[in-house]
Amino acid sequence: MTNQVNNIFDPLGLFAQAYFWRIDEYTSTGTVKGSVWNFSVPSAFVAAPAIVNTPAIDISDSSATIGGQITDGGTGSKVWMYWWPDAGTTNEVYMGVQAGAFQLQLSGLESNVLHNYRCFAENSYGSNWTTVSGFTTTNSGSEPPSIWTELTYDDFESGFGNYTDGGANCFLYTGGTYAHQENNAVNIERFGEAGSFYLTNPIDLHTLDYTQIKIEFWFYAVSMDPTEDFFVEYHDGSTWQRVATYARPDFNNGQFYFKEILIEETGYTFPANMNVRFICDASGGGDDVYIDEVRISGLAPQVELSPYNEWLVEFNLSETNILADSDFDGMNNLVEYGLGGNPTNIDAPIVLPTSGIDADTGMNWLEYVYRRRTDAAVRGLEYRVEAGTNLVEGVWLTNDVQEVASGLIDAGFESVTNRLDIGLDSESFIRLRIQQN
Known part of the structure; x- marks a missing residue:
């Protein structure tokens, strides 16, 4: 061992054997040798440190935080970190004795450049390198x-x-x-x-x-x-x-x-x-x-990502077609997205519009209630309630449909109530059309 600046020495790992030690003091007149002490280690967890990189965080145009994680049974290990810009000079930083997670903050980095880093750990039982990890500094406006x-x-x-x-x-x-x-x-x-x-x-x-x-x-x-x-x-x-x-x-x-x-x-x-x-x-x-x-x-x-693609990622959907019915519940992706359904669960009875007859002021109203996103305009969604008197001609109009009320369901959706005067019509039909612009 080398000269000590304090009265503590950590060998960073001992083997199962007897050890002898003493403390010598060096003075201007000579060396004063201390008494010999001894101890025995009955058993030891002998393992070179296992070390891995942790992902870079807090990445900006000119800075980032890198680090690693050690598993060595609590022995403690000396750690060095090495980092370098792609095709640039390698920088070495001694991190001291570490056990567990450690981090190093970097500053003064060049923007929009790939930077690589790796770690090295060593104790009395051996040493290990990590593989190389990397991150790219940001470039504001790019x-x-x-x-x-x-x-x-x-x-x-x-x-x-x-x-x-x-x-x-x-x-x-x-x-x-x-x-x-x-x-x-x-x-x-x-x-x-x-x-x-x-x-x-x-x-x-x-x-x-x-x-x-x-x-x-x-x-x-x-x-x-x-x-x-x-x-x-x-x-x-x-x-x-x-x-x-x-x-x-x-x-x-x-x-x-x-x-x-x-x-x-x-x-x-x-x-x-x-x-x-x-x-x-x-x-x-x-x-x-x-x-x-x-x-x-x-x-x-x-x-x-677009709001729709963010929704696809949220539910881990690989089928991006808005007309696909991923869970086979009769609602395609666009309907699920517009009404707040879960495209991986059969939930049509919960989110589909409801309807019923409401007699008010002497008139027969067909009341129709559906769910609408509160930020529909931002998402480019258009909701249109249409009515028709038969299904053969395929004529659907919005003229006679009135939106009469709306109320919040939660922060993302509102309940919208519509009415259609069906009068003396023998048949009336109503539907909701959702369109993404």
Whole structure:
């Protein structure tokens, strides 16, 4: 160890053995040696620090906040952060001893430039680098930067979540020991599709124009032999393609590992039905891999969406056609959007207009009530109640329909009441037409 400026020294990790130490004082007349002390460590959690980048936040034209997260069993690790503008000089910052999350604020950055960063952590048991992450500073008045959007995340505490098991050699593990956090993980063993799991519902990468996909996960291996491995596959809409292989001796049994896979649109097709699966390639039932905390993110330009497209994103709809009926409840997307329906649930009886006969002042009125967005004009929506005397001629008019009342349902919708004088007509028909301009 080196000279100390105080009376505290942290070795950042000890092994299970005996240790001896003393304190020497250096003076102008010589060295005064202290007494020898000793202690023993009966057991130790020996693990090099696992470190990952955290997403950049507070991004502006000239500043951003970057950081990382350490998992080292509480040992503590020395951390360095490195960042650089694309094709520029690398900057190094020593962050001191860290345990858990840490952040670094950057300033004086050039606008509209891609900046990269990564972290390095070291303790007595070893060291690790993170993969490279990036962010683009904004440029006021120009298009917004690209951002990562989380598409799926599963920690498997409530089951398989977004995934389906591939067969008899894939299990939901609930024992805790091999789960990176809490109790559950997905256990795959042997080989082939039976020892795999994949996304139940494919992800649409095409509609929102993603340019890059990131797959992050933790894994823990048990009894995997030197010739055994597991891999991650990407489905491009037509075929499965292997995008990562993890084989002994690149990892050791009995230790947690974090992995990140980047898939670029320049090298792969980004379809409307992308899928991901994890598959084991081992020889026996006792050779196991446990997968936990799987996150899939997409990188796309952050563009200003129209109100209708924001609504599509809110309900995670891949079918953008306004005439599509995604939940088969008789209301197309435009009707659902205009009346405040949920396009993923059958809710027509709740949101469709209601009607009835109302006798008032000696006249017969057909009363018709519907839901209307309070900001319909901003959204470019037009609501028109039309009436007709038969369905054969197809003549629909608004002349005789009167809007007589309206009242707030909530901040986004109001209830609108209309009347039609049906007089002595043998038949009268009324309908609501919603149009998007």
